[in-house]
Amino acid sequence: xxxxxxxxxxxxxxxxxxxxQPFSVLLGTRLVSFSPDRTILEVDAREDLLQQxxxxxxxxxxxxxxxxxxxxxxxxxxxxxxxxxxSIEYLRPALGITLRATARVRHAGKRRTTCACDLEMIDETxxxxxxxxxxxxxHPV
Numbered sequence: 121x122x123x124x125x126x127x128x129x130x131x132x133x134x135x136x137x138x139x140x141q142p143f144s145v146l147l148g149t150r151l152v153s154f155s156p157d158r159t160i161l162e163v164d165a166r167e168d169l170l171q172q173x174x175x176x177x178x179x180x181x182x183x184x185x186x187x188x189x190x191x192x193x194x195x196x197x198x199x200x201x202x203x204x205x206x207s208i209e210y211l212r213p214a215l216g217i218t219l220r221a222t223a224r225v226r227h228a229g230k231r232r233t234t235c236a237c238d239l240e241m242i243d244e245t246x247x248x249x250x251x252x253x254x255x256x257x258x259h260p261v
Contacts, residue, residue: 128156129199134191137199144187147180151191152220159191161221165214165241176214178252181221181239182206185254188223189235193258196228204232206256208239214251216241226255233258 129137134154138144138161147169153160161184163169171177185208194201223237239252 129154129194131155133199134194138187138191141187143183147183149184149187154191154195156195157224159188159195159223161188161191163219163221165217165219173213174215176216176219176241178208178210178214180219181210181214181252182208182254184219184221185223185237185239185252186256188221188237189254189256190258192223192225192235192237193233193256196225196233197258197260200261201258202261204257204259206254208252208254210252212249212251214239214241216243216249218242220248231259 131154135151138151147163150162152162165176169180186203190203220240223235225233226236227234234257237254240248241251242248
């Protein structure tokens with residue numbers, strides 16, 4: 121869903137944009153899918169990203185949700201956007217080898233989009249479990 125008059129980013133541009141974010145590079149974030157329909161980011165659950173109980177740290181989940189929501193909003197509003205606000209609900213411990221954040225635009229206006237994001241952990245066998253959900257708004261800069 122791209123609004124009329126907004127310039128749509130290509131997957132190549134969005135990937136280059138992600139690579140220009142030092143924190144995203146530090147986490148090893150990958151842009152798996154980028155389209156007006158959905159954005160998917162993945163982060164591997166490395167030992168240095170775990171909390172004291174061995175679960176992927178909630179801050180990593182919040183980061184992934186924030187970035188996925190913003191990319192989804194950018195697919196509708198164009199490349200110059202920022203997160204306006206976000207909420208996240210942790211449903212279960214994030215256990216597995218890969219975090220997948222899938223975001224979609226739920227409503228697009230001229231000055232704001234509302235997006236939703238599912239955060240899932242993928243285990244060694246390929247089983248996928250929902251561990252958190254997020255919602256946020258994205259605004260043009």
